[in-house]
Amino acid sequence: MLNSQGRLRFASYALLGCGAAALTWGLCRLALPPAMAPSARPPTAAPAFNFQPTVPHAAPAPSPAPDGMAWIPGGEFSMGCDDPRGKPFGGNNAMPDARPVHRVALDGFWMDRTEVTNRQFAAFVTATSYVTVAERAPKAEDFPGAPPENLVAGSIVFTPPAHSISLENHYQWWAYVPGADWRHPTGPQSSIEDALDHPVVQVAYDDAVAYAQWAGKRLPTEAEWECAARGGLTGAVYPWGNEFRPGGRWMANTWQGAFPAQNTTEDGYAGLAPVGTYPANAYGLHDVSGNVWEWCSDWYRPDTYVGGATAAQPVIDPQGPSSSYDPQEPGQAKRVMRGGSFLCTEQYCSRYIVGTRGKGEISSGCNHIGFRCVQSPAR
Ligand SMILES: [Ca+2]
Numbered sequence: 001m002l003n004s005q006g007r008l009r010f011a012s013y014a015l016l017g018c019g020a021a022a023l024t025w026g027l028c029r030l031a032l033p034p035a036m037a038p039s040a041r042p043p044t045a046a047p048a049f050n051f052q053p054t055v056p057h058a059a060p061a062p063s064p065a066p067d068g069m070a071w072i073p074g075g076e077f078s079m080g081c082d083d084p085r086g087k088p089f090g091g092n093n094a095m096p097d098a099r100p101v102h103r104v105a106l107d108g109f110w111m112d113r114t115e116v117t118n119r120q121f122a123a124f125v126t127a128t129s130y131v132t133v134a135e136r137a138p139k140a141e142d143f144p145g146a147p148p149e150n151l152v153a154g155s156i157v158f159t160p161p162a163h164s165i166s167l168e169n170h171y172q173w174w175a176y177v178p179g180a181d182w183r184h185p186t187g188p189q190s191s192i193e194d195a196l197d198h199p200v201v202q203v204a205y206d207d208a209v210a211y212a213q214w215a216g217k218r219l220p221t222e223a224e225w226e227c228a229a230r231g232g233l234t235g236a237v238y239p240w241g242n243e244f245r246p247g248g249r250w251m252a253n254t255w256q257g258a259f260p261a262q263n264t265t266e267d268g269y270a271g272l273a274p275v276g277t278y279p280a281n282a283y284g285l286h287d288v289s290g291n292v293w294e295w296c297s298d299w300y301r302p303d304t305y306v307g308g309a310t311a312a313q314p315v316i317d318p319q320g321p322s323s324s325y326d327p328q329e330p331g332q333a334k335r336v337m338r339g340g341s342f343l344c345t346e347q348y349c350s351r352y353i354v355g356t357r358g359k360g361e362i363s364s365g366c367n368h369i370g371f372r373c374v375q376s377p378a379r
Contacts, residue, residue: 050101051078051235057108062377069375070113070284072228074106076314078235079226080305081355087237089244091350098357101235102308104223105316111220111228112372114275114286115199115294116211118192121182124211133204134181134365154178155202156366157186158343160260167348173260174366182207185272185367197274199292202365205335208295217373222298222336222357223318224374229288229339229354231281239281239288239354252278252290254352255345271342272368289352290344292370293337293360299324300334300359326359334359341368 054077061071080101084090124130134155140148159175179188182202185195192198203211212218220228229239236242240251250267257264268277276286288294298304298320308315324334337358340351351358360369 050082052076052103054078054230054232054234056232059108061108066110066375068113069110070228072109072111072224072283072374073232074108074227076103076105077227077230078102079104079223079308079355081237081353082235084237084350084353084356089346089350090237090353091346091348093350095353095356097302098305098355100305100309101355102305102311103314104227104308104318105314106223106227107317108377109220109224110375110377111224111283111285112217112374113280113284115292115370115372116208117197117275118182118200119196120215121200121203121211122192122196124214128210128214130207130210130214132182132202132207132365133363134202152178153181155180156364158260158367160263162261164258164261167259180367182365195272195274197276198272199275199287199370201272201292201367201370203295203370204365205295205360205362207365208371211371212373215373217375219295219297219371220374221317221319222296222304222338223315225288225294225296225338226355228283228285228374229281231283231285233282235355237353239285240279250278252352253287253342254290254340255343257345259343259345259347269342273342288339289354290340291342292339292368293341293358293366294339295360295369295371296320296336296338298336300336300357301325302327324359329361332361334361336360337369343368 054075056073056075065071078101081095081098083094085092085094135153137153138151140146140151154177156174157177157180158173160173165172177187180186180202182200183192184190185192185201208219230236231239233241238244238251240246245251253267253269253273255263256266263270273291278287280286281288301321301324304321320336326332326334337360340349344350344352
């Protein structure tokens with residue numbers, strides 16, 4: 001269900017001073033893919049290295065793996081990331097919301113080895129007749145003043161300019177496209193017919209939750225996602241280690257070239273890649289960095305980690321704050337997203353770095369946002 005909170009994606013209509021022009025109304029309903037936006041907070045000084053050894057639980061998986069899932073042993077690990085600036089492929093963002101690095105303890109759980117695919121999501125829709133948020137036309141009563149012709153179903157699509165531009169205004173490469181939805185990821189002329197093993201995109205948070213419930217699973221907490229993505233390594237920059245391209249190999253689907261106009265596709269893909277194209281981490285998970293962002297169940301706040309650093313003991317199974325707050329867009333309700341996407345580059349958004357955090361307005365899909373699910377073992 002679309003609810004009043006979800007419809008806050010339209011709040012940026014006022015915040016950005018777009019006025020009532022019909023031409024811009026569609027853009028105003030965007031909840032920007034804000035994880036791409038640079039931080040509004042001043043960079044903090046680079047902290048001392050603060051990762052303590054990861055200590056996975058030794059107990060083996062309690063049962064054979066559910067189809068397509070990997071056992072994540074949990075245990076204790078240090079969550080967050082150091083200031084990545086100055087590191088190779090570290091980008092130019094201090095990532096202050098991913099600090100302080102702090103200790104977390106989790107039980108073991110199962111996690112999907114890959115992002116949820118179009119094939120899997122289609123099975124869910126066939127079984128349930130579920131209609132995603134992007135397929136529902138906005139209601140006039142929810143958006144007073146919007147021209148009726150603009151109350152059309154659609155979603156947000158990466159629309160790069162043909163020439164190099166300043167990276168200060170990300171409206172230059174995002175557009176609200178009527179008819180864009182999970183079956184038509186970049187607009188009504190696009191199709192998933194030949195992309196059934198690509199990650200499903202254009203799914204809002206509630207869509208991901210609905211799929212997970214149907215599948216008997218749930219979305220991961222942010223802590224579960226990071227524990228899993230780290231693959232048992234301690235404080236590594238990437239899910240596979242500290243080198244972006246070990247032996248020259250591409251390990252994730254990211255962006256090469258001068259973002260956003262030039263896409264040199266050196267990693268093999270201009271856009272989405274079939275899930276599992278790139279190597280798995282030590283826990284058997286593919287594409288935790290790159291390809292598509294992945295929804296997590298936690299509300300987003302930039303200060304989520306502050307309390308964990310002062311605790312005498314590891315924070316046990318953190319569920320995130322009770323509500324969201326993003327000082328960049330205070331009126332919008334946001335959940336955490338993790339891992340970055342095929343659009344991530346050190347020039348703008350280096351959130352393929354495993355400890356970094358993203359955030360997404362809950363009713364907004366995009367053609368670089370997907371998800372994967374987790375499942376707790378039966379007790
Ligand atoms: Ca991913």
